[in-house]
Amino acid sequence: xxxxxxxxxxxxxxxxxxxxxxxxxxxxxxxxxxxxxxxxxxxxxxxxxxxxxxxxxxxxxxxxxxxxxxxxxxxxxxxxxxxxxxxxxxxxxxxxxxxxxxxxxxxxxxxxxxxxxxxxxxxxxxxxxxxxxxxxxxxxxxxx
Amino acid sequence: xxxxxxxxxxxxxxxxxxxxxxxxxxxxxxxxxxxxxxxxxxxxxxxxxxxxxxxxxxxxxxxxxxxxxxxxxxxxxxxxxxxxxxxxxxxxxxxxxxxxxxxxxxxxxxxxxxxxxxxxxxxxxxxxxxxxxxxxxxxxxxxxxxxxxx
Numbered sequence: 001x002x003x004x005x006x007x008x009x010x011x012x013x014x015x016x017x018x019x020x021x022x023x024x025x026x027x028x029x030x031x032x033x034x035x036x037x038x039x040x041x042x043x044x045x046x047x048x049x050x051x052x053x054x055x056x057x058x059x060x061x062x063x064x065x066x067x068x069x070x071x072x073x074x075x076x077x078x079x080x081x082x083x084x085x086x087x088x089x090x091x092x093x094x095x096x097x098x099x100x101x102x103x104x105x106x107x108x109x110x111x112x113x114x115x116x117x118x119x120x121x122x123x124x125x126x127x128x129x130x131x132x133x134x135x136x137x138x139x140x141x142x143x144x
Numbered sequence: 145x146x147x148x149x150x151x152x153x154x155x156x157x158x159x160x161x162x163x164x165x166x167x168x169x170x171x172x173x174x175x176x177x178x179x180x181x182x183x184x185x186x187x188x189x190x191x192x193x194x195x196x197x198x199x200x201x202x203x204x205x206x207x208x209x210x211x212x213x214x215x216x217x218x219x220x221x222x223x224x225x226x227x228x229x230x231x232x233x234x235x236x237x238x239x240x241x242x243x244x245x246x247x248x249x250x251x252x253x254x255x256x257x258x259x260x261x262x263x264x265x266x267x268x269x270x271x272x273x274x275x276x277x278x279x280x281x282x283x284x285x286x287x288x289x290x291x292x293x294x
Contacts, residue, residue: 020219021219022219072194072219073194073248095194095196095219098196099196099197099244102196102197
């Protein structure tokens with residue numbers, strides 16, 4: 001709930017892996033969060049821009065707390081935010097989230113099955129709750 | 145720590161611990177006196193991907209060699225694992241249900257699956273592959289697959 005205070009915008013950086021179901025889930029969750037659940041409090045940054053050293057993307061992640069969503073244990077999103085000078089307020093791994101929501105088994109790549117869509121929604125909801133928690137902290141999650 | 149046989153394919157390094165036996169399906173069996181500890185080979189765990197869930201036959205179960213002892217769900221596939229030995233399940237890895245990623249992180253150590261009571265392992269081992277044979281088998285398979293994909 002908005003209490004009238006200005007909330008710190010949170011940067012969302014999902015996995016950019018193509019051809020992997022869990023990467024797709026990470027991006028779907030990010031879109032749900034940024035477009036539907038928290039459009040005014042989040043900003044999506046494409047991981048590929050950080051990989052390419054895009055100055056604007058680096059400036060955004062270095063000036064806001066980030067939440068990363070990794071599709072596999074390589075954790076590229078988390079590593080690239082850190083290497084770009086950003087602070088990771090919370091990192092999510094899709095596999096860990098799936099372990100909490102086993103009923104939502106994700107399948108598909110270009111298009112997720114129903115389980116994958118539900119898992120992405122559950123992940124987006126979890127991140128929104130985490131954002132509420134971070135933003136209730138005195139430093140708005142920018143505690144690095 | 146067990147000695148390892150290793151080979152590289154592309155960016156991957158596969159390891160085979162030399163102090164145990166292997167089924168064709170890549171389930172290892174390590175003889176420890178009256179008991180045999182079983183687990184998944186490094187080759188199978190790497191090819192199958194990150195493990196999400198593990199379901200093991202409960203302690204007390206009687207198994208025949210080849211009967212399902214575990215089902216592993218990874219990010220890619222569901223695998224039914226046949227027991228490499230006949231015997232009674234004595235105990236299960238207490239950590240594995242809460243932390244199935246141990247299978248990926250340490251397949252020959254903390255990622256073990258179950259301990260099975262096997263009084264006649266030397267006889268049963270005749271149906272298993274020694275480490276060198278298993279190593280040659282999977283190396284051949286991996287190299288063939290690489291050639292097929294070229």
